[in-house]
Amino acid sequence: MxxxxxxxxxxxxxxxxxxxxxxxxxxxxxxxxxxxxxxxxxxxxxxxxxxxxxxxxxxxxxxxxxxxxxxxxxxxxxxxxxxxxxxxxxxxxxxxxxxxxxxxxxxxxxxxxxxxxxxxxxxxxxxxxxxxxxxxxxxxxxxxxxxxxxxxxPVLNQTWDELRSYCYKVASAVGLILIEIYGYEDRAARLHAIDLGIQMQLINVLRDINEDMERGRVYLPLEVLSSHNITLEMLANDSIAQTLEWKGFVVEYVDVIKRHQTSANHLFGYLGGRARIQPEIMADAYTSILNEIVRRSGDVFTHPVKLSALRKALLGFRLGLRKLRARLFA
The missing domain is CATH 1.10.600.10 (Farnesyl Diphosphate Synthase)
Structure with missing residues (x-):
C-alpha cells in the first residue's frame, strides 16, 4: 500500500x-x-x-x-x-x-x-x-x-444480565480494542475496560430512553422495572418522571452504574500517562451526564440530557491540564 x-x-x-x-x-x-x-x-x-x-x-x-x-x-x-x-x-x-x-x-x-x-x-x-x-x-x-x-x-431486555450483555457487545468490546492500541502491562486492565464500557453504555441507555423506544428498543431490564411497578405503557408517558416508582428505579439503576464505575476507575492506573487521558476525559463526560440525570431526579423524558456549553468548556480545560501533566511527567 x-x-x-x-x-x-x-x-x-x-x-x-x-x-x-x-x-x-x-x-x-x-x-x-x-x-x-x-x-x-x-x-x-x-x-x-x-x-x-x-x-x-x-x-x-x-x-x-x-x-x-x-x-x-x-x-x-x-x-x-x-x-x-x-x-x-x-x-x-x-x-x-x-x-x-x-x-x-x-x-x-x-x-x-x-x-x-x-x-x-x-x-x-x-x-x-x-x-x-x-x-x-x-x-x-x-x-x-x-x-x-x-x-x-425489537429489543426487550428482561434482566440486568441481558442488559450487561448488550453493553458488552456495543461498548466494552470497543474498549478492549482501544486498550490494545493504548498499551498496558497487566491483563487486569481488560477487566476494568469491560466495566468502563458497561458503565458508559448504561448511562447512554438511561439518557436515550425516548429515542430508543421510538425505534422499538427497550434496553432497561423489564423484570427490574416490574419490581418497581413500572410497565411499558408507563414508559411511553413523560409524566412517569414524577412518580415514586420511576424515582425508585433510577436509584437502583444509578447504584448499578456506580458499581461498574468503581471497577472502571482502576483502568487508568494500568495505562500510560498520555494513553489514560482519553478514557479519563470520556469517563468525566459520562459522569457529568449521569450527575445531570441525578440532579433532575431521573427525569430523562421531558428534556434531552446533554452536556452544557460550560461543562464542555470545563472538560476541554481539564483535557489541556492532563495533556500538560503528561508531557511534564512523561
Missing part, C-alpha cells in the same frame, strides 16, 4: 471522528500521533456500523453471489439467536442492512489478513494498517457487529 493512499485513508477516518463527536475527537488529541490515527480508524468503523443500523447511513453494497450467500448464512445464525423473532424493519430494508453488516464483517476479516487493496474503502485501508501495528483482535470487532445485529430486532 502506497504511503499517500494510507495517509488519505487515515485522514478520512479523522474527518469522520471530527464530524461525529467533538468530545470524543478532542479526547483523542492527547494520544501520540500513530495511536491517535489508529483510534480514529476504530472509531470511524464503529460510527459507520451504528449509522447503518440506525438508518443514518444508506448502505451502498455490491451484491455479489458470494455476499448474498454469506448474508443468508449469517441471517440463519441471527434468526436462531433471536428465536425467529420478526425484525423491526421491512424484509427488504432488514436484508439490506444485514447485508451491509456482513459485507463489513468480510472486509474486516480481509483487513486482519492483510488482503485489503487500494480499491477498498478508506476505513478498511486504515484498519489493515492498525492490525499490523497493534495486537487488536478481530473477534472484538465481530462482537461489536453482533451488538448492531441485535438492534435490527
Amino acid at each position: 502506497e504511503q499517500h493512499r494510507l495517509d488519505e485513508a487515515y485522514a478520512f477516518c479523522e474527518t469522520v471522528c471530527r464530524n461525529a463527536s467533538t468530545t470524543f475527537f478532542s479526547s483523542f488529541s492527547a494520544l501520540q500521533p500513530d495511536k491517535r490515527r489508529a483510534v480514529h480508524a476504530v472509531y470511524a468503523l464503529c460510527r459507520w456500523v451504528d449509522d447503518i443500523v440506525d438508518g443514518d447511513e444508506e448502505p451502498t453494497i455490491l451484491e455479489t453471489k458470494a455476499l448474498k450467500e454469506a448474508t443468508e448464512r449469517r441471517q440463519s445464525v441471527v434468526s436462531e439467536l433471536h428465536g425467529d423473532a420478526t425484525p423491526s424493519l421491512s424484509p427488504d430494508e432488514h436484508r439490506r442492512r444485514m447485508m451491509a453488516l456482513v459485507d463489513i464483517r468480510i472486509k474486516l476479516q480481509r483487513a486482519s489478513g492483510q488482503e485489503i487493496t487500494e480499491k477498498d474503502h478508506p476505513i478498511f485501508i486504515a484498519l489493515q494498517d492498525v492490525f499490523t501495528r497493534y495486537p487488536i483482535k478481530l473477534a472484538d470487532f465481530e462482537t461489536v457487529i453482533e451488538g448492531m445485529e441485535d438492534d435490527l430486532y
